[in-house]
Amino acid sequence: MSWLLDIKYAFRLLIKAPKFTALTLVVLIGGLSLSLFTFSFLYAIVYKPLPLPEGDTVYRVFGNHNGHRHANVAYEILQAMQQEDVFSEYGIWQDTSVRLSINDAGKTIPASFVQPNMFSFSRTEPIMGRTINQEDLRTDAEKVVVLSHTVWQNDFNQDPNIVGKNIRINETVTTVIGVMPKNYNFPIVSKLWLPLPQQLQNIQPSSKQQYPIYARLNHNISLKQAEQQLSDAANSIYQLTYKQYDKEEGELSIELASFPIAQTDRDGSIVFTFFNLIALSILILACINVGNLLLARAIERQKEIAIRAALGAPQKRLTLQLMWEGIIITLLGGVLSVLLVGALLSTTDSIIKSALPNNIPFWWNWELDAPTLLMAIVFTLLTIFLASFIPAWRSANQDINATLRDGTRGAQSKKAGKLSRMLVTFQIFLISTLLLMGSVSAFIAYFLLNVDFGVNYDRTYLASFNLQKQEYPTEQQQRNFIQGLLTELEQSPQITNTFSYFFIGQSTLKIQTEKDINTLPKKIKTFSIIGKGDFYRAELLQGRHLSISDNENAQRVVLVSQSMVERYWPDEMVLGKTIDVMLNQQEQTFTIVGVVANLADGSSFYSDKISEDEMHLSGLQFSSSYPRIIYKYHDNEQEAEEYFYQSLFKFNRNLEPNRLEPASYSSDMMKNIAVIVAWITFGSAGFALLLALTGIYGLTANSVVQRTHEIGVRRAVGATDRNIIQLFLKHGSKQLMIGMGAGMMVFSVIAIAFQSFTENMIPPLLYVALITVVVTLLSVIVMLAIYLPTRKAVKLEPSAALRYE
Amino acid sequence: MTALIQLKNISKHFVTDEVETHAVNQINLSITQGEYLALSGPSGCGKSTLLSLLGLLDSPSEGTYHLTGLDASSLNRNERAKIRNEKVGFVFQSFNLISDLTVAENVMLPLTYQKGLSKQTMMDKVNDVLQQVEMSHRTRHFPSQLSGGQQQRVAVARALVNDPAFILADEPTGNLDSKNAEAVMQLLNSLHQKGSTIVMVTHDPRSAECASRQVEMLDGQIIRDSLITQTAAPISAAI
Structure with missing residues (x-):
């Protein structure tokens, strides 16, 4: 029954300090909700088993x-x-x-x-x-x-x-x-x-x-x-x-x-781990803050605890007694977080499903499920351990005699300030790492939002087909279909431009230049096109477009990319030049009739446009069973789409496009995801920064308060205000350097991963600039967090500081 | 003889919860060089407050305080800190050693706030005073590794290291057993013999008997100020 009394006492203490209770609850709900939401949201995408039997x-x-x-x-x-x-x-x-x-x-x-x-x-x-x-x-x-x-x-x-x-x-x-x-x-x-x-x-x-x-x-x-x-x-x-x-x-x-992993292009586990580590770091920040508040409360009660210990209370009982406040707050925070996350997941589910009604995999259902509830329990227990058990255990392990004799100041052992200093250092480490990672992520998001693919997506639609051999056995039949469809589409008042293209594959250019041939890329991305495509991509820079006269019976012609010209013939006139290309294991000679703008078609979004070369052949000379049709509409998307189907069915009622969607669909999808990720990252980073700021200030202020008596001693023996402030700033600088040093080391490893992931798209100078900004910002914040409470503490008369408990 | 310390109509008032307390009320006191003054009286009579005012740990609400002829009541915080550093040595009841610093570092603390002293000079001074208090074998220990008596001896060494004009001791034996109390009192006696000026707060009349002058306080005022012609026997005899 005695533990019931302890719980009752803990409730009484919490009710007596409503501001403290509210503050700790808000911090805990923030940390727990963020971690839980991140876990649940990503788990549904990456790891949740398909909602099917077995x-x-x-x-x-x-x-x-x-x-x-x-x-x-x-x-x-x-x-x-x-x-x-x-x-x-x-x-x-x-x-x-x-x-x-x-x-x-x-x-x-x-x-x-x-x-x-x-x-x-x-x-x-x-x-x-x-x-x-x-x-x-x-x-x-x-x-x-x-x-x-x-x-x-x-x-x-x-x-x-x-x-x-x-x-x-x-x-x-x-x-x-x-x-x-x-x-x-x-x-x-x-x-x-x-x-x-x-x-x-x-x-x-x-x-x-x-x-x-x-x-x-x-x-x-x-x-x-x-x-x-x-x-x-x-x-x-x-x-x-x-x-x-x-x-x-x-x-x-x-x-x-698994289907979920496959849907994330098998990179889901990396994303899951990365974001959950960030969320867990934020939870730890929240735990440190709450732990620090509870530790400050425990220190206030140190004399009471010493009296209880002197009266025979065992250490286990004392620890548990001190923990009850934290346990109650954490459990309450855990329950409220689960409710909040449930509401957030439900809202997210509605928003995403209404925004993308046809493009959400059927297993993407965001709701409070068993794994989320299980993780809520794990996070709550972790929080109880970090924010409640450790401060309680520390406080219950005091020197009873010293506390009873001299008050709390007598119990300040050499270790007393160490924990605070370690926690401040750890917070600096975490927040510097998070800030740097957040800044680079923001840069990547900004890059993705503004990436230039060399394509003009404005009012364009893309349709892709798979022309079956049974229906279109000859290349001529395939060409006829494509040409016919393009011509039909152009009859519509709603459609302004059309063209067709197909990626043939990588061709090998056989060329002798003054440069060492081995240093040049041998593979060139090769497309076949029908029509003028520069309303959409590969704008013509020199020469002429491919035309209807570039047919099967005419000489083989090619449009080459600007990057190719700069790479192979930097100071030459290329129009009219002939090149030998290995295409489909046959060597063929082509005459260059035009130069077009580069495309961003490297191995990822981050590849430079000049990293790859492109050649565009005539679709009337090289046709394909898998053509893509691009059309640009005037102003009425629905009418244009309707007209597309009508045109298509005039040629073949049984032929369905594999895709028919705005040409910007993939790009928009990527950008939307980048925006969502950026907002989530900014929101999390903002919350983390707030937690870290309040945490560093709270820990430092608490540490200074704990050292008020020491300040009194130092001033009694002649230290000036300036001496004291300098001493504390010096100690703070050490924590700052250790924390940020560790953060830089971890970030260096992450930066290497970022560089590899973005194909060195991020300029090294940006890292230097970001590090400078983050170091300056954190230094100012930490120094202020030390300066303000220290200045307050030195304002006390030494006699008052010496009496301070 | 010129007064080392001269207090005129000194008062200190505290206001807590709208209640004003006169901890020290209209006190006049003069202390000359080489005196060993015991300040006694019941708890709450204002002894420690007066000691704080003497040591410039606090500033008076009213009155003037002259220290070696200088008006200390008009000094700013930094000037008061400089005087504490150069002219005052403190010994507290609860030792007030800094737990994170070693014995040597604690003793060296006042010197670190003086300008122009080399590390070697500081170490020499530290070793010298630690020898005086017979603690030179514990220089690298932390306070928590010492007994109460040893801690107080270190505190005395710290009070001596800056060669102060006077030592202020606030119930220096209050937290010690009789054996350690005697050792500390003997240490103060010997300092007095060597010419140090000591002002010691004590509520114990037997400790006060060691002094050359006894001042007794009640309700913030001095009610008795008497000179003792003979130095008292060791405190152990009194105890």
Whole structure:
């Protein structure tokens, strides 16, 4: 029962000090909420198992070619999967965009071509009708579709008789055969499911395409084993096929990744760890602050504790007694944080889902779930340990005799000030590291927001196609389709410009220059284009555009990038020059007819535009099965999109674009993410800075107060105010130097990672400038935090300082 | 003989919770060079406050204070600090050693606030006074590693290191056992024999008997001021 008395006493103390209680609660709620929200938000994106039965056994399968991800080797992977018994189930799908027409209106919806086993793979039954079966895959089968709950609800008003009804998809009459349950959008964002076309079902050895693969790992095999077995098998097959089917030489390996990890391009764990470490650092800052406040309270009660100890209270009991205040505040803070984080997650979920209704993976659900609650318990316990146990334990370990004899000043051992000094040093270390990292992150965010890709996205749309060999067996037929579609689109009053392009691959330039040939990049990114593309990208700088006359029968012509001219022919006239290029393992001669602006198409967003060279060939001489169409609309996006579909269906009613979206979609997505990350970082950094400022001031002020008696002694023996202030500033400088020194060391390691991540985009001088600003800012803050309480303490008359307890 | 210390109508008032307390009230006191003055009286009579005023640890509310002919009541904070550093040595009841500093560093403390002293000079002075108090074997120890008596001897050494014009001792034996108390009193006696001026606050009449002059206070005023012709026997005899 005695502990009940202790709790009652602790409550009484907290109620008696409402300002203290409110301040500690605010600090704790801030630290706990930030950490918990960061964890929960990122956990839902990166690690949360798919919300499907046995979701933890579901993987995606990737091929890595010579260590590069996303190898176009679907055939080899599927063959290896057939050979090796590592998966209990698997299949392929293809994402697409379809046009759903209802009355006179239409809308573009993300959909997937799927195999019949996909629904049983995901262990989900339709709420109405049936799913796709083998019969539906036949070329002569009736066109069928399975609707998502969202489409059924939003577009068909939850029609209970929807199954069996005909709807128009891509202007083709299609029968609804089923409706899937709410929130089911497997594999990623699908709102409609269509049978996988026949031509995708039998992937040939010559295929250079990549298809997404879903698979369930057998229970008796580990992830590593499966990857190894599949890699060995796939690589053996690849070593046979690459020579035979004109594929790129190299080693093939297989990687398995969960759907969430795969969606983050397999870098999610780095992001998860990085941001959680930052959030945890902020929680530790909050704990130090609260711990310091509780320590100050404990010091005030030191005499009381000494009396209790003298009366026979065991140390455990005393520690627990001192901890109750902290435990109560932390538990209260923990509960309030959970409620706050729950509300924040729910709001975040609503905002993101309404902002990006069609592009959120179906497992991105932000809510208070079991892992979040478990982590809330872990964070609360950590906080109790750091902010409550340590100060209580320290305080209960006092010299009772000294305290009873001389008051609290008698109990100030040599160690007393050390903890405060260490905590201040640690806070300086943390905040200097966080400030530097935050500044660099802000710079990166600013860079990403203003990055120039060499592309003008203004009012442009992008459509990509996969022209199947069965329908478009010859290059001429492919060209006819593209040219025809471009011509048709240009008839629309809403469409001002069009062009088509396709990335052919890396070509090898055979060239002799005065420079050492070995130092020059040998691979050049090569595109084929039809039409004038400079309204969108690669503005013409010299010479002429590629035209309709640059056809199959004409001489081979090329537009080269400015970077290429500067690299190979810096002082020469390049127009009319002929170059030899190895393309598709054939050496061909091209005449340069124009020079165009550089594109930002390096290995990442951070690559310099001149880091890569580009060549643009005529699409009438080099066509492709995977063209991209770009059109620019006048002012009415909806009308232009409608017209695009009408034009497309004039040529082929069965052809769906893989993508139809604003050309800036990926760039905007990246920028939006950069803005969100920047705001989260700024918010967190602002809160961390506030915590650190109050923490450093609080710790320093507390430390000065604890040394008031010492100040009295020093002044009694003749120290002036200036002597005392200088002494404290000198001690503070040591903490500042140690803390910032450690921060610089950690930041140096992080800076190397930043440099590697951004491909040395950040100029080294920026680091120097940031370090100078952060060092100056922190020095001023810390020195002020020492100066102000010290000045206050020296204002006391020495006689009063000597009596101070 | 010229007075070392001359107090005229000195008062010190404290105001706490709107209640004014006259800790020292209209005191006149003159102390000459070489005197050993014991200031006694019951708790709360104002002895320690008077000692603080004498040592310039506090400033009077009223009256004038002349120290070696200089008007100390009109000095600013820094000037008072300089005088404390050069002319006053303090010995406190609770020793008031700084726990983070070693014995030598504690003793050296007053010298570190003087200008122009070399490290060697300071060390020589420190060693000299530590020898006087028989603590030279503990120079590198921290206060927490010493007994109460040893700590007080270190405090006396610190009071002596700047060769002060007078020593102010505030109940120097209050926290000591009889054996250590005697040792400290003997130390003060011997300093007095060598010509030091000592003002010692004590509420214990037996300690006061060691002095050459006894001043007794009550309610902030001096009620008795008497000279003792013979130096008292060692305190152990009195105890």
